[in-house]
Amino acid sequence: MIKIPISASKxxxxxxHQGILNMAGFYIKESLSLKDDPLTGxxxxxxxxxxxxxxxxxLYGQPEHKLYQSLKAYGFQVHKFVFRGGEETKSMDTIEEIxxxxxxxxxxxTDLLLALGGGIVGDVTGFAASIYLRGIDFIQVPTTxxxxxxxxxxxxxxxxxxxxxxxxxAFWQPRLVLFDPDVLATLSYDLLLDGIAExxxxxxxxxxxxxxxxxxxxxxxxxxxxxxxxxxAVEVKKKVVEEDEFDNGSRQxxxxxxxxxxxxxxxxxxxxxxGHAVAIGMKIVAVASDRLGWTIEKSSEQLxxxxxxxxxxxxxxxxxxxxxxxxxxxxxxxxxxxTIVIPAAIGKCRLKTIPxxxxxxxxxxxxxx
Numbered sequence: 001m002i003k004i005p006i007s008a009s010k011x012x013x014x015x016x017h018q019g020i021l022n023m024a025g026f027y028i029k030e031s032l033s034l035k036d037d038p039l040t041g042x043x044x045x046x047x048x049x050x051x052x053x054x055x056x057x058x059l060y061g062q063p064e065h066k067l068y069q070s071l072k073a074y075g076f077q078v079h080k081f082v083f084r085g086g087e088e089t090k091s092m093d094t095i096e097e098i099x100x101x102x103x104x105x106x107x108x109x110t111d112l113l114l115a116l117g118g119g120i121v122g123d124v125t126g127f128a129a130s131i132y133l134r135g136i137d138f139i140q141v142p143t144t145x146x147x148x149x150x151x152x153x154x155x156x157x158x159x160x161x162x163x164x165x166x167x168x169x170a171f172w173q174p175r176l177v178l179f180d181p182d183v184l185a186t187l188s189y190d191l192l193l194d195g196i197a198e199x200x201x202x203x204x205x206x207x208x209x210x211x212x213x214x215x216x217x218x219x220x221x222x223x224x225x226x227x228x229x230x231x232x233a234v235e236v237k238k239k240v241v242e243e244d245e246f247d248n249g250s251r252q253x254x255x256x257x258x259x260x261x262x263x264x265x266x267x268x269x270x271x272x273x274x275g276h277a278v279a280i281g282m283k284i285v286a287v288a289s290d291r292l293g294w295t296i297e298k299s300s301e302q303l304x305x306x307x308x309x310x311x312x313x314x315x316x317x318x319x320x321x322x323x324x325x326x327x328x329x330x331x332x333x334x335x336x337x338x339t340i341v342i343p344a345a346i347g348k349c350r351l352k353t354i355p356x357x358x359x360x361x362x363x364x365x366x367x368x369x
Contacts, residue, residue, distance in 0.1 A: 001020075124159060140177040165265060195230070199233040202232070204346065260327065
């Protein structure tokens with residue numbers, strides 16, 4: 001078992017262990033310090049709502065499945081909200097449907113939500129939890145490698161608006177994160193790559209050991225290897241979240257490749273997945289930074305070599321102008337300036353603020369190589 005304590009506005013643990021879904025009820029009960037009613041020996045009026053998408057619901061959300069059974073066994077009154085899933089459902093409409101569902105089931109401020117799924121499910125559930133009755137507890141149970149290493153930790157929640165990705169949201173930390181590597185067995189190679197992209201990002205910004213481990217082993221069929229690199233990536237995120245929970249300084253380093261990646265996702269109408277877009281975005285930024293002489297040690301060749309070993313498609317199908325236009329709605333923009341994350345060297349990144357008017361030119365250095 002790997003347990004990583006996070007100390008933010010809420011203190012919570014990220015627990016990684018094979019088969020942990022069998023004991024989810026126990027760990028949730030323990031993390032919230034819930035006690036049984038002395039008269040009945042059971043939890044008293046403690047509701048939990050599993051929020052999940054249609055695909056994950058069939059795999060892990062049914063009443064006969066071990067997560068559901070564990071919650072019932074430890075005394076929770078289990079409800080479930082299922083939505084279609086996909087980037088187009090990461091919206092205010094879905095949030096409103098969840099809030100209406102919770103109201104119809106009589107959820108109070110002492111009840112909680114459980115996000116069962118990938119990053120979209122986690123973001124939507126966390127945002128709903130942050131605004132229902134001005135904030136209730138929620139648990140993250142990521143079912144993808146990407147969600148485990150990225151969105152389930154750190155408290156960023158939100159939905160997309162027509163203008164761009166994640167433009168409505170809140171910082172709302174979970175009370176617990178439970179990751180069972182057994183869930184990775186159902187993922188395709190491309191879905192695993194989404195998570196690999198985020199672990200490579202963690203290695204690029206703060207920990208060369210992650211990159212060395214990935215290069216040395218590179219076995220995506222090995223749950224132990226995937227759990228190891230996931231834990232290393234979460235340790236990187238833990239450090240920056242504890243330093244800068246509300247994204248005003250060093251936490252922005254986690255956005256390496258993301259400004260351009262969000263533009264790629266938007267331009268592709270979200271047909272290019274987040275992790276694949278991040279891989280392309282990191283490559284563009286690294287190449288541009290090297291060509292402009294902004295790095296201490298050139299890093300683009302080594303980064304590209306690592307990405308190509310996993311067969312990431314790295315050709316960008318959009319122009320620098322298209323990506324710059326999409327990036328104008330990015331959260332990292334401040335007036336006429338935008339902050340981008342550039343590599344100083346392998347394992348170390350820094351923030352650089354440039355005028356919005358120069359963004360297209362910067363991207364062009366990375367696209368036209």
